[in-house]
Amino acid sequence: MRDYDALILDLDGTLLKDDGTIPPATRIALQRISAEDIHVMIATGRSEQSAEPVIQDLGILNPSVIYNGAAIWCPREKRLIEERHLADDHLECLLSFAEVEGLLPVVMCAGSKRALSPSSEIFNYALHDMKDIEIVSEAEMRVERPIRLSLFSDRHQDTDSFARSVRNVSSTDAYLTWFPLNLLPSHRDSPLQVVDIQPQCEGKKEALRYLQESRGICANRCVAIGDAPNDIPMVEAAGLGVAMGNGMDELKEVANRVIGSNNSAAIAELVDELWP
Template sequence: MKYKLIALDVDGTLINDDHELSPGTVETIRAIAAQGTEFVLCTGRAPRSSIPYMEQLGLDGYVITHNGAATVDVKTQEIVHQFAMNPFGLEPYMDYCRKHKVHFDINTTFGIFVENAAGLSQEALALYRQFMIDAPQELPLWEQLEDPIVKFTIAGSMDELDHIYSEWSLWTQEFNMLRSGDFFIDLMHKEASKGAALQKLAEKRGIPAEQVMAIGNYYNDLTMLTYAGLGVAMDNSPLEVKAAADAVTASNNEEGVKLALQRYCLEEQLQ
């Protein structure tokens, strides 16, 4: 068995643009898992919007969520590891968002908070529902938050976020800032990333990097693609992501995950 741990990004990778798992992808993952390979979803999503995909696949194990900021046991929902942020360091970013009317939310491992939750637009609520979030809670004072903050996210148009990213890149960075999608920017603990979390999990499981495979499609996947012994980019990835990967598969709408697993895992293991 060449690859003992396989990390899969979710949006733009595992699921298609309709947020669906294809039957062929499910069948292939189950076949490989039945041979003893572990799968972990490695996503910008929260646990509650990623664990259902593991359940649909019939898998136990772990999900690496919030772009690597929190790792959670699928069955027990125990937090295995999380990178806690300094909330006071977020205040300049929050002030910027208030001034420029940029939507932001604050994430703990299992919670999501916004200012003026009752006044969220239907468009914003629809976006949250797309990621299996009913509605964010009202953001309390820092001292009233019961759990550590693991991620700060802003949402907007591509042009707006391109501008904000270039502006914030000039600030002294206490946090890891990354584009987690065309319409999102995330701030996390400086050491938090998908690659760092995947490495911690692999070491916990006693699996060396050369026996880890990772498949992703965006800039937030770069660290796990370069950590893994085999990093595979989707055809719908930006050029920089494809360049950093060891191989490229078909797009998320063309069952690229299934094709990559069949090529590099299933066929080899059946020989």
């Protein structure tokens, strides 16, 4: 009898290699267990535009947690089946803060990403691989039903201090995630720090809530794998929490297991061990 009924995977630094592809052995292993009725679910900080090509490439079209838990995307129906929103006055406050502090803001809502014209080449490069981003006026940044605001800083030396400064002007119930942009393989040389502001949620732990409500799979029957601090909520709450070997120390400290790097067949090996 199997111990786990679901597998939840982060994308960048976890399912995906540094070159943005899925290791062949991992693809085969995930498709095998999906066919055997193990529920495979993606939980990512990406938007639907950015996550959708990877989900389609994997070929397992189950609903996916996106925006770090603020929304759930159905790849079969190509629509959000859940979404939460930042309050208009909260968005206004944060955009004003970004202007005063010289930050680059990127606002996202269903089907749309908008940014102001970057003030430097460093900021411009930060946007180079954002799928379908529009450069707009200040007025056009005030979108309806905003799901996330991302702020990029070239003035802070570390993400913790940047996150504290954002928290000081942010709604107390907002869900913040933060990371150095050079955590992403395509931005290894970037000096920028990033803070993502999402509406109140439980982060990627929302994947466990959704599986319980929609599939009747409780958290202790789930395996969750990630590489970064924004994966902590789901890794801590899952029956088996797994950190990638290339992951950040904060996640490794709370994980039940640490496996190999995202550039290896480590996930395939774990899958074959747990679901032989």
